Amino acid sequence: MTDTAPFFEQTFAGSPLMAILRSAGVERAARVATTAWDLGLDSVEVTLQSPADVDALREVVRLGRDRGAVVGAGTIIAPEQVAVAAEAGAGYLVSPGLDPDVVRAAQAAGIPILPGVATPSEVQQAVALGLTWLKAFPAQWLGADWFRHIRGPFPQARFIATGGMDAGNAGAFLDAGVRVVAVGSALEDETQLEQLAALLAARR
Numbered sequence: 001m002t003d004t005a006p007f008f009e010q011t012f013a014g015s016p017l018m019a020i021l022r023s024a025g026v027e028r029a030a031r032v033a034t035t036a037w038d039l040g041l042d043s044v045e046v047t048l049q050s051p052a053d054v055d056a057l058r059e060v061v062r063l064g065r066d067r068g069a070v071v072g073a074g075t076i077i078a079p080e081q082v083a084v085a086a087e088a089g090a091g092y093l094v095s096p097g098l099d100p101d102v103v104r105a106a107q108a109a110g111i112p113i114l115p116g117v118a119t120p121s122e123v124q125q126a127v128a129l130g131l132t133w134l135k136a137f138p139a140q141w142l143g144a145d146w147f148r149h150i151r152g153p154f155p156q157a158r159f160i161a162t163g164g165m166d167a168g169n170a171g172a173f174l175d176a177g178v179r180v181v182a183v184g185s186a187l188e189d190e191t192q193l194e195q196l197a198a199l200l201a202a203r204r
Helices: 005-011 025-039 051-067 080-087 100-109 120-128 144-150 170-175 190-203
Strands: 017-021 044-047 071-074 091-096 134-135 158-161 179-181
Touching: 005 091, 017 025, 017 190, 025 044, 025 051, 025 190, 044 051, 051 071, 080 100, 144 158, 144 170, 170 179, 170 190
Parallel strands: 017 044, 017 179, 044 071, 071 091, 134 158, 158 179
Antiparallel strands: none
């Protein structure tokens, strides 16, 4: 079992924010990904929920390669999606929940994965599977205090907060110990972009 912690440490070392592109289409995905990179977000995740999303992932991977940016594939909920994402060039995978079969398929393929967790039991199971970088979802519903409490029994866990995150609440989650906050629609809001830029400047 390969330790993926060094990969995620390096991938997210430059920015406490990442971008999620959901059902964006090729042109919009390329535009929003470019906005994210220009803003200073090093990593972009493209969710895979349709054949069009696979095309969008390929294009964002192509654009990211020119910038030296790693692109992830999200909403991986079945083992067979692992090969699809890998073929499209994904550097890592993200799941909304914790499915040991999906985790093992990713591990067998040698692709780092961030499974979704929302309870201590899920965090414990993920750690038992050899994972320490995890996606907390839905983060807005969990609340920032959840992260303060979960760090007690699981000090080795590193969390990416996903779900309902924007410039208005990202700082509170980072203050609670979240390593990375994932934003989506905020990247298409000019006001949010200014606030995200200010947040990044303050955190670096």
